Amino acid sequence: MAFDVPRRQIHLDFHTSEHVPDIGGRFDPRAFTRTLKDAHVDSVVLFGKCHHGWSYYDTEVGARHPNLSFDLLKAQVDACAAEGIRTTTYLSVGWDERLARRNPGWRRILPDGTFHMMLGRNLDPFWSYLCLASAYRENVLDQIREMARRFPSSEGIWLDIIRRHECCCHVCRDAMDDAGLDWRDPAHRQIQAKAVFDAWVADSTAAVREVRPEWSVFHNTSLVPRGDRKLYDAFSHIEIEAVPTGGWGYDHFPLSARYVDPMARDFMGVTVRFHFVWGELGAIKHPNALEAELATMQAHGARVCVGDQLDPSGVLDEDVYRMVGASYARVKEREGPLAGTRPVADVGLLSSIAVRDPGAVSRDARHIAEDEGAVRMLQQAGFLFDVVDLHSDFAAYKAVVLPDKIRLSSALAARLAAYCAGGGRVVMSAESGLDLAGTAFALDPGAAFVGPSPLNHSYVAPVEGFSPDFARGPLLAWCRSWRAEPRDGRVLARLHEPYFERSSRRFNGHIATPPRPEPSPFVGAIEKGGVYWLAHPIFTHYREMGHVALRDYVAAIIDDALGARTVRTSAPRGATVTLRRGAAHDLLQIVYAPRELRGSTPLGPIEVIEDLPRLTDIAVDIAASRPIKEVLFGPERLALPFTLQDGRVQFRVPAVQGAAFIVLAA
Ligand SMILES: [Zn+2]
Numbered sequence: 175m176a177f178d179v180p181r182r183q184i185h186l187d188f189h190t191s192e193h194v195p196d197i198g199g200r201f202d203p204r205a206f207t208r209t210l211k212d213a214h215v216d217s218v219v220l221f222g223k224c225h226h227g228w229s230y231y232d233t234e235v236g237a238r239h240p241n242l243s244f245d246l247l248k249a250q251v252d253a254c255a256a257e258g259i260r261t262t263t264y265l266s267v268g269w270d271e272r273l274a275r276r277n278p279g280w281r282r283i284l285p286d287g288t289f290h291m292m293l294g295r296n297l298d299p300f301w302s303y304l305c306l307a308s309a310y311r312e313n314v315l316d317q318i319r320e321m322a323r324r325f326p327s328s329e330g331i332w333l334d335i336i337r338r339h340e341c342c343c344h345v346c347r348d349a350m351d352d353a354g355l356d357w358r359d360p361a362h363r364q365i366q367a368k369a370v371f372d373a374w375v376a377d378s379t380a381a382v383r384e385v386r387p388e389w390s391v392f393h394n395t396s397l398v399p400r401g402d403r404k405l406y407d408a409f410s411h412i413e414i415e416a417v418p419t420g421g422w423g424y425d426h427f428p429l430s431a432r433y434v435d436p437m438a439r440d441f442m443g444v445t446v447r448f449h450f451v452w453g454e455l456g457a458i459k460h461p462n463a464l465e466a467e468l469a470t471m472q473a474h475g476a477r478v479c480v481g482d483q484l485d486p487s488g489v490l491d492e493d494v495y496r497m498v499g500a501s502y503a504r505v506k507e508r509e510g511p512l513a514g515t516r517p518v519a520d521v522g523l524l525s526s527i528a529v530r531d532p533g534a535v536s537r538d539a540r541h542i543a544e545d546e547g548a549v550r551m552l553q554q555a556g557f558l559f560d561v562v563d564l565h566s567d568f569a570a571y572k573a574v575v576l577p578d579k580i581r582l583s584s585a586l587a588a589r590l591a592a593y594c595a596g597g598g599r600v601v602m603s604a605e606s607g608l609d610l611a612g613t614a615f616a617l618d619p620g621a622a623f624v625g626p627s628p629l630n631h632s633y634v635a636p637v638e639g640f641s642p643d644f645a646r647g648p649l650l651a652w653c654r655s656w657r658a659e660p661r662d663g664r665v666l667a668r669l670h671e672p673y674f675e676r677s678s679r680r681f682n683g684h685i686a687t688p689p690r691p692e693p694s695p696f697v698g699a700i701e702k703g704g705v706y707w708l709a710h711p712i713f714t715h716y717r718e719m720g721h722v723a724l725r726d727y728v729a730a731i732i733d734d735a736l737g738a739r740t741v742r743t744s745a746p747r748g749a750t751v752t753l754r755r756g757a758a759h760d761l762l763q764i765v766y767a768p769r770e771l772r773g774s775t776p777l778g779p780i781e782v783i784e785d786l787p788r789l790t791d792i793a794v795d796i797a798a799s800r801p802i803k804e805v806l807f808g809p810e811r812l813a814l815p816f817t818l819q820d821g822r823v824q825f826r827v828p829a830v831q832g833a834a835f836i837v838l839a840a
Contacts, residue, residue: 177330177410180260182217182479183219184213185219187484195488197241197486197487197488204253205489205490210254210259210495211819213502214499220251220254222248222263222265225266225335228242232703236472248324250683251325252327262330262331263332264334266331268334268337271301283341287342290303305346307345319381333391336375375408378393378408379393388748400433400532412441413442414426414441417446417451417481418769419459419780420448423781428474428549433562459783460784461497462785464480464746469508473833480498504512515755515761519570521558521560521574522561525578528562530580548716555725558751558753572736573599573600576600576602576606577714582609590705617705619702620703621661626657629654630653630654631651632671634670636699637667642673642727647667649727651710651721651724652715660697666698666734667697667708669697672687672688672689679803688821699731701734706735739797743793743795744792745764748768749765759838762836763833768785770784794826798818800840801840806838809829
């Protein structure tokens, strides 16, 4: 039976050093569960072993925290079970400071011979990675089995810091020798890394299942790997860890959720209550930020989880749970109409990394510029879209977008050609659509491929109907385009080249050479038979530069491909608009929570959500999938007047502050 993913979880971190005294000294089981229940929490992740390597229960495999005098995990699990709060046990796999110091031979070694650390080098105060090919592996498997045996009233295990990273320790080098791999070759080291990762995920799941077949198992890779769906056979469910201020950014959750949601399995979004990153006791985000993050999760069909860190004394922070409780009350109100709904999408965004490196789980894979740029553009332009991979059914979408870097195998080219022949539309940019060698179009957009432009910037001049409504162009694209000459395609944009390449030998102005008045012989964008191609790596460029005029140009091309959108609204560009379909109702969600850049850290920018501006009178126009009887607004289910014309439902949402939730009842 599928694991019933909790609806309102707390992930209660407890990474606690041996230098902190009196662990759990003020833990009161009744106060602990009362605080959770009052905040509408239905499940909590509790610590078996932390990154410091200390266990919080009576273990024979690991070592109980030296300053903990009782079995804290058992006390927590039993107290929660008595109050009907579900529990999952946590075990840090990839980091274990205690064992890393005692067993340097178990540590992951980088190619330069140094230890692999979270940040910095050996003596810096950061976590050390252990190698899961070393003897450490058996130690962790034994502890997993022990936890499964000891906590029958818990319902799963959460395995943390699962990464696929090259290692040059003696075990990995011997394994590469045995497999005929050359450990001096980075590509061969990646093969070994993948073998270790795959074996670990499969074997640790098996270790849980041999003791408790019913337990949930989640492997935290800190991102949702795209393109290798077989990997998820070892997962009972998917959680999307996305701490917007802690290196994930606000793009990570929607991108990942739009990939997971169409797989038709329940999943959970995980944010934190902290201002910056995990473990920040004494730092708390504004309640409006939590409110917006949780509403965004639900708009994407996710169940919700908030990360917290238990104070070493074992006491929960009342301020935190007052804030969580207020937001969880509203989450709860929305759960009924969300149940059983599936996302509706016009556009399938084919993930570039899913095609180029299926299953990639490195930290770099968290931010794929062309994928993130495309998500930003599609979301800001108000399209309904999913993120898809090669396992997806393209026929479910009116158009498929291939951002910037997806060269086509002959099999993928044939598949896309058949999709177009069946009425689908393919929108490709830059290298997308080329053959694997990058020498010709594998899917013909009605142009002859020439090659990469020698010029590091150029200008797009959209033809009538494809310009933003405030500028006709030529519009500066400050990136290197690809060159193709029009043949029998419909030209949608011309390409103007600068007078000369900007270089140290000659340059003009601050950043770019002006455009020549006449178009070049090359196209900016072209279409033939439903195959669209844009000359610039426009999605990567948008991720870097945010040039909104170019976004509107791309949106006009995608609109041309779609014909008609399923949903149009007058919501602002920064709003998230989603539509979900259930057996007897559709569900429209609008979330508007502008974020402001307020700081910067080595992990990335600190974007803060604080104010939730009130929007009023939002026009909505939806292609009705069936006769609609009522349009109901908000938790009070206020009936809104609506009109039905040519199969489209039109109404106005009176107000949106943070999130609006509209049920279209059939
Ligand atoms: Zn190794």
